[in-house]
Amino acid sequence: MSVATIAPRIAIKNVTPEVSSAMSALHEAALAAAQAADIAPGLLQLIKIRASQINGCSLSLDRYTQEARAMGEGEQRIREVRAWRNSKLFTCGERAALSLTEAITLVFAGQVPNEVYAEAARQFEETQLAALIWAATVINAHNRIAVTTRLEGSGAPPNAVAR
Known part of the structure; x- marks a missing residue:
């Protein structure tokens, strides 16, 4: 079985360093808010x-x-993140955060459902909820940049996307 080689499309950080810097600043601000x-x-x-x-x-x-x-973090929990709804390994707060993350990530499929947002709001204080929304939004932006520019795998240039 051969592994497909996916060539990166653009070294986006090099082409638009000012946007990459702004993205890095947003990432740092989201981490600071979470902390x-x-x-x-x-x-x-x-x-x-x-x-x-x-x-x-x-x-x-x-x-x-x-x-x-x-x-x-334990291997079993890492493996079960994909199936968190059917796992007993996650707390109510983790479940609410994962549900909110999925709704934000899949926002094209509808809006963030009221019940998903309400459960997250029950589990987290307002500053925490805001931090979770920012964290999910920022990782989605990073993912979209990496997927669009085909930075998939270890062969990607380290400077191609701001992290």
Whole structure:
């Protein structure tokens, strides 16, 4: 079995450094908001993993699963993020955050359902909810850049997308 080679399309960070810098600043601001709101770093990793799974971004998925492992996240929970609804390994708060992440990621399929938003609002304080929305939005933007520019896999140039 041969592995398909997917050539990167554009080194976007090099072509539009000012936009890449702004994206990096947005990423840092979203992380700072999550930290200030006391969002557990592990929950942010779960959000990044789930959005990356949905978006088919292997580059991000590899990165965020490795980071989750380094933070002490268990292999079984990492594997079960894809099927979190059928797993007993996630807390009510994690479930609400993953559901909200899916709704944000799949917003084209309808709006973020009221019940999804309401459950997230029950589980998290307003500053936490805002931080989760930003985290999901930012990872989706990163995924879309990586997928569009075909930065899928370890052969991608490290400077092709701002992270």
